Amino acid sequence: MSTAADDQFYREYILDHYKNPRNFGRLENPDISHEEDNPLCGDVIGMDFRVKDGVIEDIRFHGRGCAISQASASLLTERLKGLPLEQAKKIGKADVLGELGIEISPARIKCALLSLKVLKVGAYGLAAGEEDEE
């Protein structure tokens, strides 16, 4: 029997981000605020951005979901903080999945990419759905 620490999917850092999410909460008067849900399971993630001189000065995420969607959002906010918005727009699926560092099954891919969808639709100003064609 494996121990929690060497679980190939629920790795320690994933569980850590799930239990102690970074940048969790809301910002007052954000410059950008956007929320998306996963229609398959009803999970929700929202992000608030404070942007100054084109740079993401501060960021918070909120919502509820599984370990994968929450850890993915937490990791993404860490990466986004201090990043110029133009660079943030260039973050893609491969970046997010790479950061998670685990094998994601087709059944869980929407969980892993929900936070990226929030970023794309919110910060990029895309209409919902367009990011799927990327």
Added chain:
Amino acid sequence: MIKTFDVATIRKDFPIFETGIAYLDSANTSQRPRQVTGAMMEYFEKYNSNIHRAAYRIAEEATVRYEATREKVRELINAASTKEIVYTRGTTEAINLVAYSWGRKHIQKGDLIVLTVIEHHSNIVPWQILAAEKGATIEYVDIDERGELRQDQFHKLLERSPKLVAFGQVSNALGTINPAIEMVAAAKAAGATVLVDGAQGAPHQGVDVRALGCDFYAFSGHKMLGPTGAGILYGRRELLEAMDPFMSGGDMIKTVRLEGTTYHDLPWKFEAGTQAIAEVIGLGAAVDYLSELGMEAVRSHEREITEYAYEALSDIEGLTVYGPPPSRRAGVISFSLKGIHPHDLATIADRDQVCLRAGHHCAMPLMTRLGVAATARASFYIYSQKDEVDRLVGSIKEAQRIFK
């Protein structure tokens, strides 16, 4: 002929269990025995042809076998005539058929439609579309703390003379067995037309549509050992007679002239185009299988396994079971675990070959009502055994260890 109910013997008819899975998702779709797949294969290999058309022998056999399912279904649900048994793709199509063919004729501006918060989306969305189109109003009966429909509220709504009342015999998400006979009687007394969604009822509780007294009853073959793509709409004959077709085209007509068309008799008026012949024949074999076991035995086995699972799950710390006590529920247990999302539990269970549903179970209004985004759900059928429940408990413990 009624067989003795023996799970070990039953499981031998289901080759899929040789893969070692613990299958706890029968409310979603059931497994199918060799008798069903065999009947379909026999059609493909021995008498594959189209029905109601050709004059040659194998086409006659296909037609006879296709129509034979109608009589089997009629007997199973005790309808008065095979004219009242319409083949559909499943429950969803059956309800859409009623919403389209009956609803568009009878629902008018200002009419009231009564539904409940525990309905499957397929018994909400078609009515929402109809209500929006016609300017009708929908009211939903709420549930109490035990996950049972608020009968006081239901009776209050009936005082407003709804045109249509539609509800599920059994809730797919909570397993609540609704007092369908009493509800239908009250709704009929209030002058409403009544549709009962039997998707979770027909396979498990069985039904006698004449005793139930509803106008329409919809269910799916794939939740009762049959293949996907074949389901049933039962409708009272005089209602079906007065309804216009749903789909139109080949096979549903008597004569077609350029000036106009006369429709076929019941039930073929509602069966346009080439039908799901193999699937309907498979459904017939599924009905045979259930009839041989007897619905009473099916129910009693499900009660036993559900009680066992309810006890086993209730003993787990941090686990919340939703819905009524086992005596008032069908073979469905929805639950949540403190600190562990249902999707994560399902992923961990999957690694132990335990098939568990996680999500909103196509009942988002109910999830909202319960204040959760999703639940985990274990559901049972004739082949479910205690060992599968024990394996689920093992997966839950493993999830708790990982997430501790």
